[in-house]
Amino acid sequence: MTRTWSERFAAVMPMGSSTASKVPTLQPDEPEVIVRADGCRVWDDRGREYIDFRNALGPVTLGYRHPVVDQAIRRQLDNGIVFGHPHPLECEIAERFCELVPCAEMVGFLKTGGEAIAATIRIARAYTGRDHVIQIGYNGWLNTLSGGGADLPGRTATAVHGVPIALSELHHPVRWSDMARVRQLFDQYPGQIAAVVVAADYAGFEQGATFYPELRALTSEHGALLVFDEIVTGFRVAVGGVQEYFGVTPDLAVFGKGIANGMPLAVYAGRREVMQVCGPGKLVVTSTFGGETLSLAAAAACLDVYQEYDVVGYLWRQGEALWSSVQKAFDRYGLPLELSGVWPCPALVSTNGDEEVVSAFLRAAYRNGVSLYRVPYVNFSHRDDDVAEAVRRLERACAELAR
Numbered sequence: 212m213t214r215t216w217s218e219r220f221a222a223v224m225p226m227g228s229s230t231a232s233k234v235p236t237l238q239p240d241e242p243e244v245i246v247r248a249d250g251c252r253v254w255d256d257r258g259r260e261y262i263d264f265r266n267a268l269g270p271v272t273l274g275y276r277h278p279v280v281d282q283a284i285r286r287q288l289d290n291g292i293v294f295g296h297p298h299p300l301e302c303e304i305a306e307r308f309c310e311l312v313p314c315a316e317m318v319g320f321l322k323t324g325g326e327a328i329a330a331t332i333r334i335a336r337a338y339t340g341r342d343h344v345i346q347i348g349y350n351g352w353l354n355t356l357s358g359g360g361a362d363l364p365g366r367t368a369t370a371v372h373g374v375p376i377a378l379s380e381l382h383h384p385v386r387w388s389d390m391a392r393v394r395q396l397f398d399q400y401p402g403q404i405a406a407v408v409v410a411a412d413y414a415g416f417e418q419g420a421t422f423y424p425e426l427r428a429l430t431s432e433h434g435a436l437l438v439f440d441e442i443v444t445g446f447r448v449a450v451g452g453v454q455e456y457f458g459v460t461p462d463l464a465v466f467g468k469g470i471a472n473g474m475p476l477a478v479y480a481g482r483r484e485v486m487q488v489c490g491p492g493k494l495v496v497t498s499t500f501g502g503e504t505l506s507l508a509a510a511a512a513c514l515d516v517y518q519e520y521d522v523v524g525y526l527w528r529q530g531e532a533l534w535s536s537v538q539k540a541f542d543r544y545g546l547p548l549e550l551s552g553v554w555p556c557p558a559l560v561s562t563n564g565d566e567e568v569v570s571a572f573l574r575a576a577y578r579n580g581v582s583l584y585r586v587p588y589v590n591f592s593h594r595d596d597d598v599a600e601a602v603r604r605l606e607r608a609c610a611e612l613a614r
Contacts, residue, residue, distance in 0.1 A: 274592025530554030
């Protein structure tokens, strides 16, 4: 008997994929695997086409197979991928990044956002000589260093696995915009908190207008570092992320999704005196593949496109055109659903606490040829015709649910 892809994955991979959020949970409506993509559309192994708003969980901001990016990768491929000495692209992208991002006076490159967050935590501990860390929002799988942290976006880990208690007790998860709890922890651990690491909440994004300045003031008052997780928000809500959008400059920040249109690249950046705790004989953050040139070539091409075409402005406009129309369909059909937050990365939430209705809508969207995520994204390849077609397909999905 022929096994399904899901059965084959489950037999050889403990989570069913290397990326937990990619595992299909809405069978049989959701595709098991994606085999091809172009622009804003993807195809599964059965030939079914979807207008895609998952965008590889966020990093595809310009669109799949964007010609400028792909051409840059091919040109660099002819000259090599990784070397035993630095490549000029490593310096050039670092220089350009420092020009674009408010907090960036020095930068380092890694491959994933999670390891870059880990790097900033270690830098903060080295710089301050302190041990405790407050973590707000989803910062990747290292959130589960402490009980009550998010092990996936929107999901709280009820237990800590594989972490010594002594280490777990140094990490403190806090809910978004819960300033009272943050203050309580600073009072509970006076002079011991190295950093507050914060990722924006999508549904409650605009609360950042007060939350970020309060965090900035409190960390400065207590000599702790403020670290912004800009893995999703960077190069999406603004080129410089929430620090540019809200006008609050952190000590350190991490960028990932959005900078290289799907190629694996993460950036940790910050104030010069803080970053300079790294170095020979001091703290070493290093990776053989940090300066891998195909990703850096993709990043150079992405920065060119962003600066020439106002990509961020486009994401805001197309996001508003699409998601406002979908919200009207929710309201017209009486569905208890809402797209909450800001247009480039809203959150799909239930208005009555019934999570089953969210899953039911996602299933209906797949059946009608739209691939969605609980935080859906538009990309630069979603043209007006694609948006109009997606609205029609999602209206049919709403009609199915209403029936």
